Amino acid sequence: MASLLVTGGAGFIGANFVHYWLGQHPDDTLVVLDALTYAGNRSSLAGLEDHANFTFVHGNICNTDTVIALLQQHRVDTIVHFAAESHVDRSIQGPDTFIRTNITGTHSLLKAARQVWIEAPALQQKAPQPHRFHHVSTDEVFGSLTPDQPAFTEDTPYAPNSPYSASKAAADHLVRSYHQTYGLTTTVSRCSNNYGPYHYPEKLIPLTLTNILHNKAIPVFGDGQQIRDWLYVLDHVRAIEAILTQGKAGETWNIGARCEMTNLQLIHKLCRIMDHMFATRPQVRQQFAQATAAHAGRSASLIRYVQDRPGHDRRYAIDSTKIEQELGFVAVEPFDAGIAKTVDWFLDNERWWRAAVSPPTS
Template sequence: MQSVLITGGAGFIGQNLVHAWRAAQPADRLTIVDAMTYAANVRSLEPLIADRSIEFVKGDIGDAALMQRLFDEHKFSRVAHLAAESHVDRSISDPEAFLQTNVLGTFTLLKTALDFWRAAAMLDTARFLHVSTDEVYGSLGPADPAFTESSPYRPNSPYAASKASSDHLVRAFVATYGMPALITNCSNNYGPYQHPEKLIPLMIIHALEGKPLPVYGDGSNVRDWLHVSDHCDALMNVIERGRTGETYNVGGGNERNNRDVVGLICDTIDAAFASDTRLAARFPTCPAAAAGSCRTLITYVTDRPGHDHRYAIDATKLATELGSRCKVDFERGLKQTVQWYLDHETWWRDVTSGAYKAWIDKNYGFRRAV
C-alpha cells in the first residue's frame, strides 16, 4: 500500500489517471491536489470523493505551506506530478502563468518532497514522477527520425520552454540531491474528459454545433496521437518499475496530420448520425443532421506563431525496459472518443459556457481564412 499524491488530478490526464490508479491499486491512499483553473473539472471524481475513495484538495502546488502540510499529514511515498498549464495558444497570450505553475510550482513541489523524504529516510523507497511533453524537443522535419530520450531540447513556444525548464529542474534535483525522480515525455493525448480547447474535442463539439472547424495553416502539421488510457497505463508502470533518474518517452505510434485528423472526425460523426437518427434532433445544426457532411465546415485559418511542424515519439525504451506498449489504435480510439462526447453532452456544454466562449473569440476571432 502506498500513500500517493496526484497533482493536477482534476485535469484531463489527471482524472483519467486517478480512475486508472484506483482500479489498479485499490488499497493505495490517493490524495488529489488541483488549483481548479479553467481546464479542471472535478465532476468525474465526485463519486470517489463522496465515498472517500480519494481525498480532494483544492490548492496550488506553488503554495509551499500547503504542500508541506499535506506531506506531513499523508506521508506520501509516491508523487505523480501532472499539474501544469498546458495549452500552447494560451502560453503565447499569457506566458507568465506558465512560468509560475510549470517552473516555480514544480520547484516548490520538488523541494517539499525532497525535504520530507530526507527527514523521513524515504529517499530509497519513494518515487517522484514528473509528467512532461514531447514539445520540449522542438519540431521534426518530414523525414527526421522520431524523438528519443537523448534528443536535444529545442522548445519553440512559451509552454514548451516552461516544461523544458521543469524537466531540467527535475534532472538537477536527481543529480544534485539524489531525488528519486523519473520523467516521462508524452505525445498528444486524446480521450474522455479533455477540455474543448484541444484539437480533437474542439472539432467534435464545433461539428456537432455546425460551427466552422478552424484548421491552422494548410493542416499539414503532424502529431503522434496517444490515447489517454495507454498513457495512464504507462505512467503507473514507470513510477513503480522505471529506473530513477531516467526519462521514458511515451508515444502512441499514430502519426497523423491535422487535416486528416479533422477529416476523420467529420467522417466519424457523419457515420454516427447515419446509424442513429435520434442525433439529428439533438444537434439540428450539424450538417450530418440533414445527411450532409461535417467536412463542409472545415476552414483553414492563419497559422499560430512558432507552430511546430511535426512531433513523433520513439517509445522503444519504454517497451523494452518496462514492457509498456500502446493498445488503442487511432481509428478505434477516435471513434470511442467521438461517442464519449455524444454521450456526455451535459458535461461539455457546462465546460463550454462563459469563459471558454470568450477564449474561442480571442484565439480564433482574428484569424483570417486562407
C-alpha cells in the same frame, strides 16, 4: 500500499489517471491537489467522492506549505505531477502563467518533497523516506521535426519553440537537478498528443467534435499539414503505472503510439465519423438537430483555414523503444478504436463539455 499525491488530478490526463489507479489499486491512498483553473474540472472526478481512500484538495502547487502539509498528513510516498498550463496558444498570448505554474510550481513541489522525504529524516539521523517523484512532461520540449527526420528519442536535444514547451523543458531540468544534487528519487515521462475522455474542448479533437455538434466552423491552422503522434489517454496512464512500479530512478521515458497523421487528415477523419453517427443514430440527429450533418450535410463543409500560429511546430513523433524494451509497455489501443470510444464519450457526456466551455456565472 502506496500513498499518492496527484497534482492536476482534475485535468484531462490527471483525471483519467485517478480513475484508473483507484480501479487498479483500490487499497492505495490517493490525494488530488488541483487549483481548478479553467481546464480543471471537479466533475471529471465524479463518482469518487465516496471512495474511502480518495481525497480532493482545492489548492495550488505553488503553495509549498500546502504541499508539505499534504505530504505529512497523508504520509505520501509518491507524487505524480500532472499539473500544468498546457495550451500553446494561451502560452503565446500570456506566458507569465505558464512560467509560474510549470516552472515555479514544479520547483515548489520539489522543495516540499525534499524537505519531507530527505531533510526531515536526516534531522532525526534517519535514512531518506522511500519515495518517488514522477514528472509528466511532453514531446514538445524537443521542438519540431522535418518529415524525414527520425522520431524523438530520450537523447534528442531540447529545442522548445513556444513559451509552453520552454516552461516544460525548464521543469524537466529542475526535476533532473533534484535527483542529481539532492538524491531525490525522480522519473520523467514525455508523451505525444493524448486523446480520450475528459479532454478539455479547446484542444484539436474535442474542439472539432463539439464544433460539429454546435454547427460552428472548424479552424485549421495554416495548411493543416502539421503532423502529430496520437496516444490514447489510458495507454498513457498505463505507461505511467509501469514507470511507477518498475522504472529506475533518474531515468526518462518517451511514450507514444507510433500513430502519426496530419491535423487535416485527423479533422477529415473526425468529420467522416460524425457524418456516419448522424446517418445511423436517430437519437444523435435529435439531440444535436442544429448540426449540418443532422440534415444530411457534410461536417467537412465547416472546415475553415485560419492564419497559422507563431512558431507552430511542424511535426512531432515519439520513439517508444526504450519503454517497450525496459518496462514492457506497448500502446495497445488502435487509433480507430480509441477515437470511436472518444466520440461516444463526448456524445454521452454533453453536460460535461457544455459546462466546460460555458461555465455558470455567479
